[in-house]
Each structure stands twice: as C-alpha cells, then as structure tokens.
Amino acid sequence: MIRLGLRLALASGREAAVRLTIITVAVAFGVGLLLATVAGVNGVGSQNSRYAWLSTxxxxxxxxxxxxxxxxxxxxxxxxxxxxxxxxxxxxxxxxxxxxxxxxxxxxxxxxxxxxxxxxxxxxxxxxxxxxxxxxxxxxxxxxxxxxxxxxxxxxxxxxxxxxxxxxxxxxxxTSIMSADSDCAGCSLGVRGAGMTLLLSVVAAGLLFPVLMFIGTATRLSAARREQRFAAMRLVGATPRQISMIAAVESAVAAVAGTVVGFGLFLLFRPALAEIPFTGTPFFPDDLSLGVVDVLLVALGVPVAAVVTARLALRRVRISPLGVSRRVTPSPPRAWRLIPLALGIAELVFFVGRRPATTNGQSAAYLSGILLIMVGLVVAGPWLTMLGSRVMAGRATRPATLIAGRRLADNPQAGFRAVSGLMLALFVTSVATGVITTIVAERGAPRAGSTFSSSLAKTFWPEERVAGQPEPQVDAALAELRAIPGVRDATLVHESPDLGLASAGDRSMPALISCAELARLATFGGCPAGTEVAGVYPDLIAPRDMSQDPMVWPAAAVSAESLRQLPVVSIVAQTDGTAAAIERARTALATAIPQGRFPATAGEFEADFTRTLVQWQQLANVVILASLPIAGCSLAVAVVGGLTDRKRPFSMLRLTGVPLGVLRRVVALESTVPLLVVAALATGTGFLAAHLFLTSQMHYSLRAPGISYYLIVVAGLAASLAIIASTMPLLRRITGPETARNE
Incomplete structure (x- = not known):
C-alpha cells in the first residue's frame, strides 16, 4: 500500500502533480513562518541573556x-x-x-x-x-x-x-560578573525579561495559530476529489485500512516535502530576519536558532498533522464505499459551539480586580484566556456562518443569492474554513492595536518641540558628592559651553533648601532659578509678577501633569542674593538644535563635570521611559504584518481548493443553462458572507479582550485606535476580496461540458 500511495502521489497524472506542488509550496511557506516565529522567541531569549552582565x-x-x-x-x-x-x-x-x-x-x-x-x-x-x-x-x-x-x-x-x-x-x-544563570532575585535582564515573556507568549500564539490554520488548509486541498477516487477504490475491493494507508502516504509525501523546503527557506532568509528590530534592536543571525525540541516538533508534527487531517477527511469513505456518493446534508452546527468563546471571555472578566501577583501567574491567566478565545472563535465560526447564510437565503431576491445561501447553510464548516485564518489575524490585530494604542495614550509618547530636543541638562545632586572629590567646576564649564558654536546660552540651576518654596498646589520644586535668568530663557516659562526666584525642576522642564502654556513656575521664598550662595544642582545649555552643537555641548559638560548623570535632553530622558512602548509597538506591527499575509494565503488556497472540489456540480449547473455570471456571484457570495461575519466578530472580540486585559493588568480603559488600524483592516479585507476575485477566471476553465462528461 505504501508503494501504491507513493505512485498515486507522484505519478498519477497532471492533476496529482499540480496538487502535490501546491500543497508542498503552501506547507513550505507555513513551516518557514512557523520556524521564524519560534526562532524569534528564542532570539529574544538569547539577546536578553547577553544583557545579563550589565546588571552586575x-x-x-x-x-x-x-x-x-x-x-x-x-x-x-x-x-x-x-x-x-x-x-x-x-x-x-x-x-x-x-x-x-x-x-x-x-x-x-x-x-x-x-x-x-x-x-x-x-x-x-x-x-x-x-x-x-x-x-x-x-x-x-x-x-x-x-x-x-x-x-x-x-x-x-x-x-x-x-x-x-x-x-x-x-x-x-x-566580586563576580552576573550571567543569565546567576541567582539574582529581582534583577531585570535586558528589556525586562519577565514582562517580555508575557508579551512574547501572546505574540507567539498570535502568529502560530494562523500558521497552523494555513498548514491545515493546505493539506486538505482537493479533499473532495480524493474522496471520490478512494471511494471508487473501495468499490473494487480496497479495505478501509488500505485506503487510510494510501491517504496517509499521499498527505505525508507533500507534508514532508513542504517541511524540508520550509527549513530551507528559514535558513535562507534567517540573515534577513535577523535585521528586523522587532525588540528595538536587530539580532545576530545565530540568535535566531532552533533547539532540538523545536526542530523535532516541527519536522515530525507537521507531517503527522497532515496525516491526521487526511484520515479525518476520509471518514465517509471508511464508513461505506458509497459514503461519498450518498450526499446528505450534514447536521447543522449547534449553539454549544459558543461555549469555549464564552469561557475565554469569562476568564478575562474574572481577573478584572483579581490580577495575579506574579508574572508567571499573569502569563497563565491572560495567555490561557486569550488562547481560549482564539479556540472559541474557530469553534463558533461555523455556527455564526450558518446564521449569516440563513439570513442571506431568507432575504434572497436573486438566484445567485439563494444558491449561495443554501450552499452555505448546507455546509457552513467548509465556508468558514476558508476565512478562519483571516478571522484569527483580525483578532490578533485588534488585540495588539487596542492594547498598544491605550498604553501610549495613557502614558504618552515623548514630547516634541525645540525645548525638549535642543536643551541639554547636566545634573549633579549634592547627595551624590563623595568626600574627597573635587567640587564641580561650573564656571569653567559655563565658559567652555558658551564658546561652542551653536550653543545659544547656558545657565545655572541651584539647590532648593528645605521649606524654601511657596507651595505649587501640593508640590514643591527641588531646584531654584533666578527670574532674571528665566526671563532670558523665555522658552522655559516665566515667574509670577514681582518674583525674584522661582522653583523649578533641574532640567527646567515641567512634568506632563504640570505643563501649561506658557508655564508659570511657583514663586520661592528666597532672595536673588541668597540664591547665589546655594549649591548648583544642574547646568542647562540651550542650543540651536543641530546635532553637532548638542553633541559638542554634551561632551564638554561630561568631561568638565564627571559627577552625576550624563547630559541629556528632556526628549531623550522621556524616550527612555517610552522605549518599552516602542518595542511593544514593533512587536504588534510584526504580528499584524505577518498574520494578514498568512491569512490571505490561507484564503487563496481554500478558495482554489473549494472550486476544484465543486467543479462537477458547477459544470452540471452550466449544462442546465445557468449563466457563468451567476456562478461567479455564487462563489463571491459564498466567500464574502463568511468573511464579513467573522471580520465583525473577530474585531469586536479582539477589542473586548484588549479592554479586559487593560482593565485587569493596568486599570486602563480601552482607547479607540487611530486611523492606521482601520486602514489596515480595510486593506486586509480588500486584499481578501481581490484574492476571491482572482479565482474567478478559473471557474470558466473547470466548469466546461467536458468536465461533466469526464466526471
């Protein structure tokens, strides 16, 4: 049987060769993306481990x-x-x-x-x-x-x-340099390893599901045609076990070939993948490695999954030799299919106000809930497709609409299978965009403007001074700064004595500046009328929740004469914003006064706090840009496979006088209705999951995404419709009179 299966797969005509090629290419593409996803997770781990020594x-x-x-x-x-x-x-x-x-x-x-x-x-x-x-x-x-x-x-x-x-x-x-295996409680390696573990788990799941759906769709290509051939073999005496063996061999051949090619594609494109900075920085190519377990799981799992899919697809042949020809309407999907989806949402609802204390607990809680929702969407999809098809058939006024509605209602599983990959992609896109948009809106992106990007602050707090270390040479530093081309001005900010300020609401400022100096540096705000000294922050930049336009700093109960006797806590240099002026001023300040922090602009300090948000946004973009093409490929394979499987009934309809245009509308409606139903479901469910996650984890409410999200969704749907439209020329070729005669 194995030899016969190999012969049928490799040498049984043009149709078999085309089917084998398509399945091999599809599986190779899916395996390549699957390996890239796994290697990306491993790469972040490798990258983080090399941050470890910096935590010494x-x-x-x-x-x-x-x-x-x-x-x-x-x-x-x-x-x-x-x-x-x-x-x-x-x-x-x-x-x-x-x-x-x-x-x-x-x-x-x-x-x-x-x-x-x-x-x-x-x-x-x-x-x-x-x-x-x-x-x-x-x-x-x-x-x-x-x-x-x-x-x-x-x-x-x-x-x-x-x-x-x-x-x-x-x-x-x-006495030792920290390593990734050091026993260091509370150490944060790289990009906050614990938090990145949670995020990458969701990212990996978001990419793996569409890839696995794509591989499953590819291995089912021409399932109906193969059923007919195997049923004929049953009629001439083949046993169910023999048929299962032949089907397994045929599926395994394509899956093994696709897996081998997929490994080759991964190795070929690994250097290019390493250049993608989805954590903020690129990888070394060797970071994108695969462990022995990863290789074995993919190399063995994909062919095994293909064999299992083939056996499930032939269950009617195993029941009876006439099981394929006895076309009866399968049992319609039941409402119980909504249970996994409801359980996933209920799990996320449960953790609102009950967030687990540990990162591992949070990973288990949120990841399992999101995965359960994804499984629930796949399980509930056929039932929702059936509802949509019944509504379409009940309101049909044209033959194409009625035929499409009846066909979808007859087998909603097949109609949903074609768009399941896109549904998962839209769900992952909605969750990622909702979470990132809300975090950025709540925490804020780095502020822009000339003051934030062109003024350098060098701070050196009094408590950081060590006995025996020379005092900062501020006068020499000021003179050197003012001699640099592009530096417009430089000024000193002094330490604020305890209780030396009038209250700014419930705030007191940690530093002081002369109002005469502040008037000269008008871009940093001003003083209340009649005030000699104002309370400020050392970099002269107000926090977000104190920002005014223009900023009026609170008055200080210190005279201008007394101010000159107080210690200096920072030097603020105002430049023309050119890179050369900023870097020369930074170098001059760093070398003249080595104490304290290195000089930086306010924009650079704020960028440090938002760097994690940028990394999350890059990860979200990777998920979006990878999952939508995968879903498009799944849709293309599913539509082509569906046309091939239904060429006999379509040919018979053409012989009875049904115009080709009507058949094209039938195919378009059969694909479009499930597409729109699952798009609405996936988007709404994705935003709901994002809202529940944000409420539980960060106590934020979901913020509406920007226009870019809607453009991505519309572009994805438009691309899907274009894929469906691109298959229409195939309908004329496969529904001619010769097809009905040969069948």
Missing part, C-alpha cells in the same frame, strides 16, 4: 569563590549620542584576580577603554569634540559578541584606577 552591581550576586577574587570597582551609566543610548561601564581592578566582563581578553587599565564595533565605527566617523573626548585615554580593542545584545549595541568599558573610581557616586565593588 544591581543586586547581590555572590561569587562561589569570593575569597580568592580581588574586588572590582563597577559603575554603569547611560550616555547618549544623536538620541541613541550608549551603555558606559567604568571599571577599576583592585588586584590581578578581579573578574573580567564577557567579550574582553583583559580588564582595561587607567586611560584605556574597549568599545563595541558599532561605537568604534562612530568614534572613527565623528569628530572627537562631539564623542571621542568623553572617553579618556585610548581604545585598546573591541568588545566581543558574547557581551553585545545586538550588532548595533553602543557599549564602552572604560578603565580607571581604584582610588579614582572609588570616589565616584554610584560606584560599588563586585
């Missing part, structure tokens, strides 16, 4: 042999260049046995530093006054890939003497 010093990580290790002074800070983050690690060894970070052959000494390849390229291409002068000494090498989260990572490790670095605020001694 954030929590206690004991070294197994701490007594035999010389402590290492460690200071991690964040710098900027053209709005991009530069991770800077200052180190100082207290002895020859100090731990060495990954990617380095040895620790840098005083006046030496290592830079990542991307930062090394910037150093060579950028004037030293804009970047290189921030790193004292000379570069002695590059940081290896084992320490780089991404090929584009901007990292520098700067060496110092222990006496120098020990006086710097924030520096601490460590």
């Amino acid at each position: 010093g954030n929590s206690e990580v004991a070294s197994a042999d701490a007594s035999s290790v010389d402590p290492l002074w460690w200071l991690l800070r964040n710098d900027y260049f053209h709005g991009e983050n530069i991770g800077r690690v200052d180190v100082a060894a207290t002895g020859p046995r100090a731990p060495i970070p990954p990617g380095l052959p040895r620790l840098p000494g005083p006046g030496e530093f290592y830079a990542s390849p991307a930062l090394s390229a910037l150093l060579r291409a950028t004037p030293a006054a804009e970047l290189g002068n921030r790193f004292p000494g000379r570069q002695i090498g590059t940081i290896g890939p084992s320490a780089l989260p991404s090929p584009d990572s901007l990292l520098v490790i700067v060496g110092h003497g222990p006496d120098e670095l020990s006086k710097h605020p924030g520096a601490e001694q460590v």
